[in-house]
Each structure stands twice: as C-alpha cells, then as structure tokens.
Amino acid sequence: MEITEKEVLNKWIEYTLTNDNGIQVSLLNYGGILTKLVVPDREGKLENIVLGYQNFEDYEQDSNYFGAIIGRVAGRIENASFELDGKTYQLKTNEGNHHLHGGESAFHQVIWDAMSFQNDDEAGVKLSHTGSDDAGGYPGRADVTVTYTLNNKNELLLDYEATTTEKTILTLTNHTYFNLTGNLKDTIENHQVSMNSEQFLELDEALIPTGNCLDVAGTPFDFREGNRLAAGMHSSHQQNTIAGGGYDHYFLFNENEVPHISISEPTSGRMLDITTNQPGVVMYTSNSLDKALQLSDGNSRKHAGVCFETQASPASLKYHQLPSIILGANDTYKKQTCFTFHSK
Numbered sequence: 615m616e617i618t619e620k621e622v623l624n625k626w627i628e629y630t631l632t633n634d635n636g637i638q639v640s641l642l643n644y645g646g647i648l649t650k651l652v653v654p655d656r657e658g659k660l661e662n663i664v665l666g667y668q669n670f671e672d673y674e675q676d677s678n679y680f681g682a683i684i685g686r687v688a689g690r691i692e693n694a695s696f697e698l699d700g701k702t703y704q705l706k707t708n709e710g711n712h713h714l715h716g717g718e719s720a721f722h723q724v725i726w727d728a729m730s731f732q733n734d735d736e737a738g739v740k741l742s743h744t745g746s747d748d749a750g751g752y753p754g755r756a757d758v759t760v761t762y763t764l765n766n767k768n769e770l771l772l773d774y775e776a777t778t779t780e781k782t783i784l785t786l787t788n789h790t791y792f793n794l795t796g797n798l799k800d801t802i803e804n805h806q807v808s809m810n811s812e813q814f815l816e817l818d819e820a821l822i823p824t825g826n827c828l829d830v831a832g833t834p835f836d837f838r839e840g841n842r843l844a845a846g847m848h849s850s851h852q853q854n855t856i857a858g859g860g861y862d863h864y865f866l867f868n869e870n871e872v873p874h875i876s877i878s879e880p881t882s883g884r885m886l887d888i889t890t891n892q893p894g895v896v897m898y899t900s901n902s903l904d905k906a907l908q909l910s911d912g913n914s915r916k917h918a919g920v921c922f923e924t925q926a927s928p929a930s931l932k933y934h935q936l937p938s939i940i941l942g943a944n945d946t947y948k949k950q951t952c953f954t955f956h957s958k
C-alpha cells in the first residue's frame with residue numbers, strides 16, 4: 615500500500631492511494647471529491663473508470679457533483695420544506711422551488727479536515743466536517759466524518775458517520791460517475807447491471823417522487839436477472855422519458871441479498887460489485903450531462919457515466935412508509951458502501 619499527497623490550485627490537497635495490485639484512488643479534501651479511480655481490465659491494463667475534470671477549478675461550480683460527497687441531504691426535498699415534530703422548516707431552494715443535494719455551500723463545496731492513514735493492508739483518508747447550526751436552514755449542528763479506505767482485496771470502502779446537536783434530517787452519499795470501459799472510451803450503454811430490487815420510486819415531471827412504489831417486473835427497471843443500461847435509454851417507458859432518456863430513480867433493495875448491485879462491462883471485462891447497509895440507491899445515467907465539459911479523459915457527453923448514489927430517500931419526509939432520514943440528538947448515523955473491483 616502507498617499513499618501520496620500533493621497540493622492543487624494552492625488551496626486543496628489531492629490524496630492518492632495505491633494498493634499492491636496497482637489500483638489507484640485519488641480524492642480531494644474539497645468536497646471529498648473522487649477525482650480518479652484507476653483499475654485494471656481483463657488484460658491488466660490500468661485505466662481511469664470515473665468522470666472528473668481536466669481542470670480542477672471546474673469542480674467549484676459543478677452542477678454535476680462529479681465524485682463528491684453529498685449532504686446534508688442527498689436528493690430532492692420537495693418545495694425545499696419539511697416538517698419535524700410539528701415544526702415546518704424552510705430550506706433555501708437551488709433547483710426551481712426545490713432543494714437538491716444539500717442546497718448551496720453544501721458538503722460537496724466545503725474543505726474537509728483530512729487525516730490520512732496506512733498499514734500493510736489498507737490506506738485511506740478520514741474526512742471530517744462540522745455543518746454550522748444554520749447550514750441552509752437545517753436544524754442542529756451536524757458533525758460528519760467520511761472515510762475512504764482502499765485495501766489489497768481491491769475494495770474501496772466509504773464509511774459515513776454523523777451526529778447532531780438536535781433532531782435533524784440527514785442522508786449522505788457519494789456522487790461518483792463510473793464508466794468501466796476505461797478512459798471514457800465509450801458511453802455506459804453496454805454496461806450490464808444486476809440489482810436486487812423489486813421496486814423503484816415513481817417520479818413526476820420535476821423528478822420529485824410521487825410516493826408510488828412501482829414494481830420493476832416487465833419494465834426497463836428490472837435488473838434482477840441483469841440488463842443493459844441501454845434498455846432504459848431507448849425506451850418509451852414514461853419514467854425513462856421523464857428522466858431525460860435513462861434512469862434517475864431510487865431503487866429499494868431487497869433485504870440481505872448481496873452484493874446489492876453488480877456491474878460488468880463486456881469490452882474491458884471490468885466488473886464492479888456494490889454492497890451497502892443503505893436501504894436503496896439512486897441510479898443516475900448522466901442523462902443531462904452537458905457535452906461541453908472538458909474531462910480528464912476527453913469531452914463529456916450524454917450517458918458518459920453512471921452514478922450509484924446509495925442512500926435513504928428524502929421522499930420519506932412525506933411518504934413515511936419509506937426508510938427514514940431523521941437523525942435524533944442521541945443517534946449516530948453509521949453507513950458503509952463497499953465498491954469491489956474485479957474482472958473476467
């Protein structure tokens with residue numbers, strides 16, 4: 615295992631973790647942004663499999679949240695308001711009348727305190743941040759840590775912990791866009807995804823969940839036996855159309871069936887398994903990715919990457935049958951998502 619660090623733009627630090635098999639993870643203390651993830655293909659060729667900017671300045675006003683830690687609340691809060699113990703809170707809007715991904719100056723736009731660590735079997739960076747009491751109108755001051763750990767079993771572990779000074783809402787995720795072809799050789803259309811999920815949340819035209827849990831059976835959302843992502847990109851299904859030609863939906867996981875998600879890419883032979891203790895995931899196939907962006911491996915384009923935003927959904931604030939995102943003053947939020955890389 616090896617860990618190096620370097621200053622970038624005279625204001626941030628980029629850490630690079632390398633395991634004994636050559637897998638490399640690079641991340642910033644700014645936003646906890648994963649800037650590069652180098653993984654071998656079936657021939658052992660090491661290539662980058664995540665979307666990131668060529669020029670790091672572009673991360674500062676990034677409406678795509680490339681690679682970033684998302685919080686205090688990942689996802690959309692309808693009308694930027696919610697009720698907690700009979701009190702209504704009004705957050706700042708940042709997408710129409712709604713509140714997306716923690717609003718302005720959220721976790722993806724702060725410099726986290728960082729502490730690196732390493733031993734023979736693993737290396738990582740522990741990021742810490744204290745959200746101020748009035749951060750965007752949320753109740754309570756949230757103390758958050760996110761730890762990235764790479765080990766010699768080719769696992770990248772993301773461990774999230776949080777406490778709060780008073781009852782609040784909180785659900786964290788990471789917004790990395792994966793493309794297993796390597797160095798952005800192609801779109802993600804031919805990525806084969808298997809997911810242990812029987813239901814997904816229906817969206818309205820503003821991408822706000824309606825509260826209906828739709829069965830995946832007989833639809834392009836059925837990944838139980840594996841399906842190409844292209845199934846939802848060239849589909850006339852109303853939900854794929856609403857999402858801009860693809861997926862941008864929250865899938866509820868079946869209990870205890872692991873890995874929750876397996877992705878394989880036929881050309882390179884790369885495979886990614888995702889296991890988590892989160893109740894579900896937003897799978898987003900970069901349907902609105904602007905092709906004008908200069909990325910480290912070339913220009914961006916629609917369907918250049920796929921995000922697996924493991925989380926509980928803020929839709930639970932309105933539809934209480936869904937897993938909650940409420941965190942009590944005496945609770946500890948403790949979640950883990952493990953990305954395991956292999957090839958065939």
Ligand code: G6D
Pocket residue numbers: 677678679821862896898902
């Ligand atoms: C779009 O609807 C999607 C979101 O899910 C995604 O997080 C964002 O782009 C980057 O708004």
